[in-house]
Amino acid sequence: MLKYVGKRLIYMVGVFFVVSIILFILFNNVPGDRALNQVQNLRGKVSDETFQLRYQEARDKLGLDDPIPVRYVKWMGNLLRGDFGYSSFYKKDVIDVLGTPLLNTIQINIMATIIALAITIPLGIHCAVKKFSKFDNAIQVLTIVGYSMPQYIIALVFIFIFAVKLGWFPISGMNTPNFQGTGLAFVLDRIHYLALPVIVMTVASLGSMTRYVRAAMIDALRMDYIRTARAKGLREKVVIYSHAWRNALLPVITLIISWFMSIFMGSIVIEQIFQINGIGKMYYVGLMNQDYDVALAVNMLYCVITLISNLITDLSYGIVDPRVRINK
Amino acid sequence: MKMLKHLFGKRDKELDIMQEEAIQSPFRTVVRNFVSNKLSMGGLVIFLIIFLIVLIGPIFNPIDLSEQEETQINVGPGLKMLDVPDELAGNVKEISTGSTFSVGLDNDGNVYVWGYTKVSNRIDVADDMPSKDELGKVVSVSAGFDHVMALNEDGEIITWGSDRMGQCQLPMEVKHEKIKQIAAGYQISYALSESGEIFCWGNENLNDVRLTRRNGNSNIAKISVANTTLMALTEDGEVRHMGSQSSDISKVPEDLGTVKDIATTADACVALLEDGSLRIWGKANKSEREIPEMDGEIVSMFGGRYHITVLTDQGTVYSWGSNAKHQTDVPKSAQNVVAIYGGTYQNYAVTESGEIVTWGLKGYLLGSDELGRDVFTRILNGGRMTMTIGAISVIISTIIGIIIGGISGFFGGWVDIVLQRLTEIVSSLPFLPMAMILTSIIGNSMSENARIALIMVILGVLSWPSLARLVRAQVLAEREQEFVTAANAMGVKKGAIVFRHIIPNVISVIIVSATLDFAYCMLTESTLSFLGFGVKLPRPTWGNMLNGCVSSVVIQNYWWRWVFPAIMLSICVICINMIGDGLRDAIDPKSNER
Numbered sequence: 001m002l003k004y005v006g007k008r009l010i011y012m013v014g015v016f017f018v019v020s021i022i023l024f025i026l027f028n029n030v031p032g033d034r035a036l037n038q039v040q041n042l043r044g045k046v047s048d049e050t051f052q053l054r055y056q057e058a059r060d061k062l063g064l065d066d067p068i069p070v071r072y073v074k075w076m077g078n079l080l081r082g083d084f085g086y087s088s089f090y091k092k093d094v095i096d097v098l099g100t101p102l103l104n105t106i107q108i109n110i111m112a113t114i115i116a117l118a119i120t121i122p123l124g125i126h127c128a129v130k131k132f133s134k135f136d137n138a139i140q141v142l143t144i145v146g147y148s149m150p151q152y153i154i155a156l157v158f159i160f161i162f163a164v165k166l167g168w169f170p171i172s173g174m175n176t177p178n179f180q181g182t183g184l185a186f187v188l189d190r191i192h193y194l195a196l197p198v199i200v201m202t203v204a205s206l207g208s209m210t211r212y213v214r215a216a217m218i219d220a221l222r223m224d225y226i227r228t229a230r231a232k233g234l235r236e237k238v239v240i241y242s243h244a245w246r247n248a249l250l251p252v253i254t255l256i257i258s259w260f261m262s263i264f265m266g267s268i269v270i271e272q273i274f275q276i277n278g279i280g281k282m283y284y285v286g287l288m289n290q291d292y293d294v295a296l297a298v299n300m301l302y303c304v305i306t307l308i309s310n311l312i313t314d315l316s317y318g319i320v321d322p323r324v325r326i327n328k
Numbered sequence: 329m330k331m332l333k334h335l336f337g338k339r340d341k342e343l344d345i346m347q348e349e350a351i352q353s354p355f356r357t358v359v360r361n362f363v364s365n366k367l368s369m370g371g372l373v374i375f376l377i378i379f380l381i382v383l384i385g386p387i388f389n390p391i392d393l394s395e396q397e398e399t400q401i402n403v404g405p406g407l408k409m410l411d412v413p414d415e416l417a418g419n420v421k422e423i424s425t426g427s428t429f430s431v432g433l434d435n436d437g438n439v440y441v442w443g444y445t446k447v448s449n450r451i452d453v454a455d456d457m458p459s460k461d462e463l464g465k466v467v468s469v470s471a472g473f474d475h476v477m478a479l480n481e482d483g484e485i486i487t488w489g490s491d492r493m494g495q496c497q498l499p500m501e502v503k504h505e506k507i508k509q510i511a512a513g514y515q516i517s518y519a520l521s522e523s524g525e526i527f528c529w530g531n532e533n534l535n536d537v538r539l540t541r542r543n544g545n546s547n548i549a550k551i552s553v554a555n556t557t558l559m560a561l562t563e564d565g566e567v568r569h570m571g572s573q574s575s576d577i578s579k580v581p582e583d584l585g586t587v588k589d590i591a592t593t594a595d596a597c598v599a600l601l602e603d604g605s606l607r608i609w610g611k612a613n614k615s616e617r618e619i620p621e622m623d624g625e626i627v628s629m630f631g632g633r634y635h636i637t638v639l640t641d642q643g644t645v646y647s648w649g650s651n652a653k654h655q656t657d658v659p660k661s662a663q664n665v666v667a668i669y670g671g672t673y674q675n676y677a678v679t680e681s682g683e684i685v686t687w688g689l690k691g692y693l694l695g696s697d698e699l700g701r702d703v704f705t706r707i708l709n710g711g712r713m714t715m716t717i718g719a720i721s722v723i724i725s726t727i728i729g730i731i732i733g734g735i736s737g738f739f740g741g742w743v744d745i746v747l748q749r750l751t752e753i754v755s756s757l758p759f760l761p762m763a764m765i766l767t768s769i770i771g772n773s774m775s776e777n778a779r780i781a782l783i784m785v786i787l788g789v790l791s792w793p794s795l796a797r798l799v800r801a802q803v804l805a806e807r808e809q810e811f812v813t814a815a816n817a818m819g820v821k822k823g824a825i826v827f828r829h830i831i832p833n834v835i836s837v838i839i840v841s842a843t844l845d846f847a848y849c850m851l852t853e854s855t856l857s858f859l860g861f862g863v864k865l866p867r868p869t870w871g872n873m874l875n876g877c878v879s880s881v882v883i884q885n886y887w888w889r890w891v892f893p894a895i896m897l898s899i900c901v902i903c904i905n906m907i908g909d910g911l912r913d914a915i916d917p918k919s920n921e922r
Contacts, residue, residue, distance in 0.1 A: 015749075147905070148847065150854060152858050153894045265759065265760050284764075305758075306758050310755075
């Protein structure tokens with residue numbers, strides 16, 4: 001097992017560097033002069049010579065005249081030391097810009113995951129046990145609809161129903177503007193604002209999750225030990241929840257991990273629609289305003305998330321199914 | 329090609345029923361299984377219908393990307409703009425057309441309003457119409473952009489509708505004048521007194537009007553409202569521009585002579601000269617200058633937004649100018665006409681028998697958007713774009729996936745290891761962020777067509793890994809089969825074995841995967857366009873049509889702008905997913921048990 005983990009880790013690091021090189025080259029081919037952007041506000045205020053001097057200083061500082069490999073090594077070194085660059089849009093270091101949004105995104109994702117699991121697991125189990133019943137068939141059709149609808153359409157429909165027509169939730173934002181309350185009042189206000197995005201994210205993920213849980217559960221229910229358990233005369237509840245579900249749980253856990261990671265990317269749309277100050281919004285704003293240091297940092301973060309989720313998935317497969325380890 | 333023919337082509341040998349029952353090719357079994365699945369067949373039928381509509385529709389509804397029409401903004405769905413009330417038939421005195429509605433007056437002094445009368449969120453010119461007692465016996469009506477004016481036999485002017493710019497605030501001095509003509513314009517009202525003086529009230533900042541004596545505000549016989557200015561005809565047959573700013577329309581030709589009548593389109597003016605000929609000046613670049621040959625003398629004329637309609641003494645009607653909304657398609661039934669009315673995009677002709685013949689813009693089937701563009705046309709054209717991008721991306725990703733998966737699976741060894749790592753790298757690129765970054769960095773400096781091609785390539789290049797893995801696994805399994813050994817023994821080239829012997833055997837898996845990928849690519853494209861990183865406006869796709877719709881005002885009041893594209897996209901993707909699911913079940917009946 002240890003050898004397997006080591007091998008996967010080495011792969012992961014290798015892939016990480018390849019991806020980072022691709023991204024770095026991409027971002028360095030962006031048209032526009034970043035050094036000029038930094039000293040733009042000095043133009044006209046100082047003499048031309050001083051301006052040229054400042055401009056050259058900025059170029060040197062950014063290392064724009066170095067060959068690409070040198071710049072990559074420098075950038076990578078900074079990255080590994082936790083220096084993600086400077087945001088030209090927020091006029092701050094990228095690391096300071098991204099802190100709060102990252103926390104917000106994680107918050108929302110955890111909430112959405114918990115709610116989605118609370119719905120999909122019982123639903124999936126029920127559908128698997130009562131497979132091909134009318135209820136199950138209806139749910140099957142609904143899940144196709146669920147995973148076919150893009151998130152933003154679900155968001156529009158939910159905004160229409162719950163924010164515009166019923167007026168239960170605000171349409172966008174994270175807090176009431178100029179909200180003064182602290183402590184519990186603040187938390188409640190925040191929950192009130194984040195409820196709708198979380199609901200939309202949950203609903204958007206119900207379809208595929210339910211299908212997956214159902215499939216895993218059906219596989220588990222088909223096993224011989226279930227027949228044995230039933231033959232022993234165990235109560236159906238015990239058979240389903242104790243024998244079958246525990247075995248179906250392992251593939252589901254794998255799914256949950258990779259899914260939890262993937263909603264980081266999905267939250268770009270949700271954060272944009274609901275104007276939530278999250279990591280996806282940062283990415284969007286960064287790209288829209290040519291603030292490429294922020295965009296690059298977020299993109300690297302996404303890559304790391306994907307790689308880690310791939311790693312965890314692989315490892316958990318290894319734990320669940322020892323044959324995977326031997327084959328590799 | 330040969331492979332496809334081999335798979336789907338008609339067999340040469342006809343089988344009778346008994347034989348067919350006995351031996352059935354796997355492909356036929358799949359088709360039969362698929363056809364018996366009601367859900368997937370339903371999905372297939374609906375998808376094909378949508379597909380044909382968006383394929384053929386744009387031919388009949390071509391899109392004009394530069395289209396912008398301020399008078400047609402956010403019009404709700406419906407085709408009632410030409411629905412003249414029955415009470416008006418045979419009894420018409422006057423009809424005047426505003427932006428999206430028309431006002432009619434019968435000989436008994438009753439006023440009727442029809443068309444899309446909801447001129448803003450709160451104001452409906454039909455509901456706001458004063459009662460008959462308040463109106464009295466009306467002798468003249470005029471419809472403006474968002475308000476209506478009526479003149480009754482007591483000489484009183486009554487206005488209703490939007491009053492945001494004071495266009496319903498009748499000034500005191502007008503109340504004492506005897507009025508002979510009223511005209512409602514773009515948030516402005518005009519009245520012409522018997523003494524030949526014009527009065528105006530409303531949005532005088534937007535409209536270029538200067539009504540001073542020095543500017544020629546005296547001895548006026550008739551006024552005609554252009555888009556944001558006013559033209560007047562004096563009793564002596566002189567045409568005057570009643571504004572102060574110089575523009576195309578203000579340059580009245582000096583050699584007109586005596587003018588008998590004038591009419592205005594949005595930015596051009598037409599004058600009927602003494603000798604019966606017409607002269608046009610102003611901004612008339614939508615073929616308004618192409619005056620047709622006419623028999624008989626012109627007796628009456630009016631200008632729409634971009635077209636002109638005239639009536640001759642022979643009772644024949646001629647329309648020319650822009651025909652984008654069919655406003656110049658004079659119907660055959662418009663014979664022996666005695667009077668014509670209209671404006672904007674509508675035409676009404678009253679025949680000798682009293683029948684009212686209409687032609688022009690009926691309305692918008694699915695409404696219009698924030699720039700006055702027809703949502704239906706945009707859905708058709710946008711659908712074609714979304715589907716084309718989805719289809720081409722899938723073709724790209726399928727080709728890459730088959731090649732890489734096939735080579736990787738068949739050859740094994742270091743080739744396999746290298747390709748596997750490549751697959752791993754591509755699949756660890758986060759899909760949506762990557763697509764966003766690529767279109768924004770590479771696509772920024774590209775032309776729109778190159779951008780669209782780039783989006784197809786990006787989607788294709790980023791989405792092949794899953795198919796490659798699938799093909800690799802299938803090829804690994806097929807590789808050990810006897811027919812491959814036989815081909816090997818016969819000395820068939822390696823490449824030929826993979827792509828001509830093995831791949832056709834795993835084609836079913838590929839088709840299922842491609843179908844589901846198609847849905848996925850369409851979704852990604854629309855998400856990208858929705859975020860503003862895909863196809864850019866004004867070129868429509870189902871995704872970017874929803875781009876400007878995330879605000880409570882649009883979601884609630886202009887629901888047609890987001891509901892229809894959203895429904896089309898959702899139905900389409902749902903159908904494709906159902907087809908994919910059905911195909912998978914048909915190919916592998918065991919998977920149905922899951």
